[in-house]
Amino acid sequence: MGLEEARSRLKEARRVAVLTGAGISKPSGIPTFRDAEGLWKEFNPLDYATPEAYARNPERVWEWYAWRIARVREAKPNPAHLALVRLEEEVLGRGAAFLLVTQNVDGLHALAGSRNLVELHGNILRARCEACGHRFLLPDPFTPPPFCPLCGHRARPDVVWFGELLPEGAWEKAEKAFAEADVALVVGTSAEVEPAASLGRIAFTGGAYLIEVNPEPTPLTPLAHLSLRMGAVEGLQALGYGESGALPSASG
Template identity: 35%
Template structure:
């Protein structure tokens, strides 16, 4: 006969954020009018995206500088497009997480909120983040532009997957050498010597519809390239405003590489307190944390909606732009 004794109550869950830190942060957030957010790959990791360089990252056997440079595209545009087509595919399989939606809602609630993202995965735009309050420092996987020097063709929010038929990713799971089979074994390295990527001709690759001569290339900032001038000018104009900056949130990035590190320093110089959200306490900004700053350790997808709740309320997911497309 089954026992009818009452089960002991479950112990209360530990709060996501220490209550005293949450209270002091929200008090400051509520009265802040000019807020800056700096986003990095840790935010996208919460959506299940593999990182570009880290352990288990995409194409582990290739150095990033072998693929993400203008010279690499000039030497072998087919290989570079295969790499970026795979990244586009993985980004489209991922979904914006609650932190993306929370930041988008904060932008709608606070006119003086500006977000600077180092991510190229398109998840912030897909979460409905207002474009006027989102600056993509490194471009986007879903923007394309002509590689011909004399052609200025660009296209935004191209979510076609694959962008041309020749870049379709094999999906035959009965073949143990295909990409999908490797993914099923959690081996996200599709440059494995056992995987035979198709040889691509120049005519197989996406061609510029304007000049008809140049190949289209991903609209991301490659190594050795300048950050987008328009984006940098917009940020500098916002930063140079005479008004003080109340708060900078550093989410999913160590912010130790310039220009990201410089934005933290500039915000501090204008009076900002710093709030860091990261999985690793060692990943604080280059100059460390000051008295009055906050470090929220853990998953950004859980922490960001919680700390912003006093302004944005409960999160309601918005339509996904990529799905709608």
């Protein structure tokens, strides 16, 4: 009953907001951060993902990002990314509103074809000049550290590190979409990293029908009207946006 209602709500909603996390890119070969095989099990985020770490040793940080960038460039959008493109096309096609907010920095949503997209934590394939703030795509290949094509100053990864502010306007756009949503869909995120983790709660408080897709329970699970205990690909298939397959275990 819960799954059928979720499908119906998605088909009829006038405002749909989607949040994705690292779990949606795992089938593309990009590791997550917090699960048993996640990056933070092997690497300390304080050594690679803070302004202080970069100030102490920018060469070390850039070497780590160059390694990650190489993996991202080998990755392709998977069926879950494509499912959200289909969902967006369907929603926009009936004149409704749609916004996809991602915590991921891999650029795979845009590569898949998502249009109404907010990259809340930046994009690992870009750099940002430390002096003039100019953002630019990194060449392929590139030698770290890159330098700004406008002023020649050293550039840093264009991602949001722990302790930094989100890109200007990104949070406001995301918060508004989730506050006004009829249906909110949260896919592949641990719901532990703020402020993104609060978007599901904002939608629930605003009266949205809340759907969660994640293999493990999260802090958002108790609020979800439907919680699908599956990976992103299988969960979105079950919701009707991919090839048919076995239905997941659901709660809610």
